[in-house]
Amino acid sequence: MLTMLHTSPVHVPVFDALRDEEAPGLALRHLVRPELLDRARAQGPDAVRQEVSATLVAAAADGARAALCTCSTLGSVAETAGAALGLPTLRVDRPMAAAAVAAGPRIAVLAALESTLAPTGELLAEEAERAGHAIDVRTVLVPGAWERFEAGDTEGYLAVVDDAARRVRDADVLVLAQASMAPVAGRPGLPVPALASPRPGLRAAAQLAASDTSFSGLRTM
Numbered sequence: 126m127l128t129m130l131h132t133s134p135v136h137v138p139v140f141d142a143l144r145d146e147e148a149p150g151l152a153l154r155h156l157v158r159p160e161l162l163d164r165a166r167a168q169g170p171d172a173v174r175q176e177v178s179a180t181l182v183a184a185a186a187d188g189a190r191a192a193l194c195t196c197s198t199l200g201s202v203a204e205t206a207g208a209a210l211g212l213p214t215l216r217v218d219r220p221m222a223a224a225a226v227a228a229g230p231r232i233a234v235l236a237a238l239e240s241t242l243a244p245t246g247e248l249l250a251e252e253a254e255r256a257g258h259a260i261d262v263r264t265v266l267v268p269g270a271w272e273r274f275e276a277g278d279t280e281g282y283l284a285v286v287d288d289a290a291r292r293v294r295d296a297d298v299l300v301l302a303q304a305s306m307a308p309v310a311g312r313p314g315l316p317v318p319a320l321a322s323p324r325p326g327l328r329a330a331a332q333l334a335a336s337d338t339s340f341s342g343l344r345t346m
Contacts, residue, residue, distance in 0.1 A: 126152040127185035128332040130177070130203060132162035132196040135279070136323075140195070140292065143324055148331035154189065156180060162196055166240045168204040170202045171179060186211045193217055193330035195304050195323070198240045211334045217304055218245065218324030222252045225320055229297025232262045233317065235289055236302035237270035237282070245302045263296065265289060274305060283308055293317050 129140055144151055153189045161173045163303065170265050177199060184192055192214040194203035200216025207214020226249065234245050242264050253260045267289045273282040286301070287309050293299050299319040307321035329331055 126155055126188050126190060127330055128154045128156060128181075128187075128192045130180060130184075130192060130194045130196070130199070131155060132158045132159050132199065133157070133274075133305070134159075136195050137246045137306070139304075139323060141326055144331070147324065147328045150334070151331050151334060154184070154187065156184065160304040162240075164314050165198050165202075166238070170199055171242075172246065173199065174202050174206065177202050178210065181207055181210055181212050183213060185210065190332075190336075191215070191324060191330055191333035195326070197236075197304070197322070198238060198247055201244050208233055209314035212305045213336075215326065215330045216248070218248060218300075218302070218322040219252070220325035220329045221300065221320045222248045223256070224325065225249065225298045225300050226252045226256050226258050226260060228318065228320075230258065230260050231295065232260055232264060232300060233293045233296035233298070234264045234300045234302055235267060235286065235293070235306065236264065237267050237274060237286065237306070238303065239266055241302045242266065245300065249300070262318060265293065287312060290315055290317075290319060294301075 134157050144153055166172050194200050195217045197218050203214050204216050236242055249262055270285050284305050290309055296317045299317045301321045304323050307323050308318040310321035
């Protein structure tokens with residue numbers, strides 16, 4: 126079983142559909158914890174480290190063989206907590222970041238949340254170091270996007286993200302920092318190739334969950 130840690134319920138049907146396409150038969154368990162993102166935005170990601178760790182402990186006890194965190198703000202915290210526990214845990218945007226580094230040195234990052242900017246930049250730097258590539262990262266915060274998302278105005282949210290994506294120039298690749306931005310990546314006519322995290326993230330996490338050697342029990346803390 127793969128446990129999904131979300132901070133919004135909108136991701137549940139998205140990842141169920143991706144599971145059906147990428148890993149039919151894989152059991153998913155969705156944990157939706159919006160309060161974790163609220164606290165991380167107010168106090169920083171480290172403020173929720175203990176709660177994230179406790180959530181992963183409970184997931185393993187319920188039979189999870191791996192976990193996928195779909196929140197880009199909490200991704201690093203989740204990966205670190207999972208590693209300490211012995212539960213393979215992946216942040217959804219890591220495969221996307223690796224693909225972005227491979228695409229070229231000039232990387233533009235589009236984000237709806239300011240709290241995402243630093244974690245995404247750090248992730249890209251990690252993947253660039255792993256690949257031995259030099260990169261130049263430029264970040265763009267989309268004004269008003271998150272307010273639309275929180276209000277349930279998905280169409281309006283994607284419209285402002287799409288508009289911002291079409292203004293990006295002088296980049297080899299565009300990284301859509303929030304998983305919820307994924308529909309924009311498939312739209313025609315974008316001036317820069319855009320990458321989204323849900324599909325490659327789910328694919329990589331499914332491989333973790335399917336591995337016979339991926340999980341050998343929780344480590345003691």
